[in-house]
Amino acid sequence: xxxxxxxxxxxxxxxxxxxxxxxxxxxxxxxxxxxxxxxxxxxxxxxxxxxxxxxxxxxxxxxxxxxxxxxxxxxxxxxxxxxxxxxxxxxxxxxxxxxxxxxxxxxxxxxxxxxxxxxxxxxxxxxxxxxxxxxxxxxxxxxxxxxxxxxxxxxxxxxxxxx
Numbered sequence: 001x002x003x004x005x006x007x008x009x010x011x012x013x014x015x016x017x018x019x020x021x022x023x024x025x026x027x028x029x030x031x032x033x034x035x036x037x038x039x040x041x042x043x044x045x046x047x048x049x050x051x052x053x054x055x056x057x058x059x060x061x062x063x064x065x066x067x068x069x070x071x072x073x074x075x076x077x078x079x080x081x082x083x084x085x086x087x088x089x090x091x092x093x094x095x096x097x098x099x100x101x102x103x104x105x106x107x108x109x110x111x112x113x114x115x116x117x118x119x120x121x122x123x124x125x126x127x128x129x130x131x132x133x134x135x136x137x138x139x140x141x142x143x144x145x146x147x148x149x150x151x152x153x154x155x156x157x158x159x160x161x162x163x
Contacts, residue, residue: 069143073107
């Protein structure tokens with residue numbers, strides 16, 4: 001898909017939506033300092049171009065239930081496309097894996113896993129091993145608290161692309 005040429009107003013609109021989620025036409029225009037109709041037209045154009053993938057709410061999980069959050073690094077035995085495809089297809093069907101990033105270097109994947117308990121996490125990891133995914137080794141890190149979780153600063157990213 002061809003990238004649109006984004007100007008400062010487009011970046012302000014994307015930043016506002018990223019920070020606040022869905023907003024009324026009036027509120028978004030107020031935040032971005034432009035009139036509502038052109039603001040909404042720009043938002044529609046940005047959506048159509050694929051710049052906005054969706055809207056989410058950040059839920060306070062600790063208010064709903066006790067849970068265990070674990071960061072897991074995974075290294076596969078072999079590094080063929082079929083090995084990566086098999087592993088990625090497996091984790092895409094697991095609700096407990098909330099985030100997964102393929103990495104270069106010492107580990108192949110870094111995952112964030114959320115389970116109701118440590119024992120349910122252990123059962124999940126046993127299912128990974130039983131699925132014969134070609135896992136060479138994995139390391140687990142129990143998350144004790146979230147220090148920071150944000151989206152990148154769009155204005156700074158866009159500015160570095162212009163240089």
